[in-house]
Amino acid sequence: MKTNKKVIIITGGNSGLGKATAEILTSQNQVIILGKNAKEIEKTVKDLKCDGIICDVTEEKQIHNAFSQIVKKYKRVDCLINCAGVWIKGPIEQNSPNEIRNAILVNTLGTILTVNALVSQLKQQKYGRIINIISQAGLSAKPERSVYNASKWAVTGFTKCIQLELGPFNISVVGFYPGFFHTDIFEKAGDHKTDFSTAMPVEKVAKALASLVETDSELVIKTFEIQSIKQP
Numbered sequence: 001m002k003t004n005k006k007v008i009i010i011t012g013g014n015s016g017l018g019k020a021t022a023e024i025l026t027s028q029n030q031v032i033i034l035g036k037n038a039k040e041i042e043k044t045v046k047d048l049k050c051d052g053i054i055c056d057v058t059e060e061k062q063i064h065n066a067f068s069q070i071v072k073k074y075k076r077v078d079c080l081i082n083c084a085g086v087w088i089k090g091p092i093e094q095n096s097p098n099e100i101r102n103a104i105l106v107n108t109l110g111t112i113l114t115v116n117a118l119v120s121q122l123k124q125q126k127y128g129r130i131i132n133i134i135s136q137a138g139l140s141a142k143p144e145r146s147v148y149n150a151s152k153w154a155v156t157g158f159t160k161c162i163q164l165e166l167g168p169f170n171i172s173v174v175g176f177y178p179g180f181f182h183t184d185i186f187e188k189a190g191d192h193k194t195d196f197s198t199a200m201p202v203e204k205v206a207k208a209l210a211s212l213v214e215t216d217s218e219l220v221i222k223t224f225e226i227q228s229i230k231q232p
Contacts, residue, residue: 005030007074011057011114012084014040016183020206026050032070057084057110063117071121079129079213080118082111087185088148100147107151112158122171129172131212132159136179163222174212177225181205
């Protein structure tokens with residue numbers, strides 16, 4: 001199946017920022033959302049009329065299978081948005097080993113594995129854009145955020161390295177660093193006490209993210225930061 005629309009993959013596209021971004025992009029582009037929650041994927045695909053594949057970004061076989069399906073169907077990939085992520089907070093001794101492992105697996109390894117799986121296709125095409133959703137947590141430090149920030153700092157380093165590595169192949173890599181915004185990532189982690197009074201609406205963040213997808217691929221954008229004028 002060939003299409004003149006941009007072919008855009010969004011990991012974690014079944015909820016939160018990923019879903020909000022897919023909603024903006026899907027009318028003018030071919031959007032494929034990836035996520036491991038089958039019910040959420042099914043509902044989002046139906047609501048947005050986009051494509052969707054059940055895929056756990058911490059499992060390389062699932063990633064390769066998903067990307068193979070996409071390339072076979074659409075013949076190319078124009079943009080990958082790494083939006084899958086989980087939240088963890090609290091004093092380090094109160095973070096369970098399973099919570100720590102899951103945060104690193106999803107936030108860090110998931111991002112690295114998707115890029116690892118897709119780069120050969122992008123090099124073959126001789127173009128493409130990768131957008132890694134990192135957040136301000138990948139730039140600054142806060143108490144009781146050690147694991148979450150560590151997972152994001154790792155993605156910052158990874159992103160800066162592949163910018164240099166992939167640039168010569170006409171592959172654009174962008175680090176997206178939004179400030180505090182309202183998304184369901186907190187509730188999904190069992191954090192129901194977060195004060196969102198100073199948070200940016202997820203729709204505004206999604207609009208900024210969608211603009212990066214639409215920006216001419218010949219323009220080099222390495223870092224994109226957004227903050228609310230209402231600082232917490």
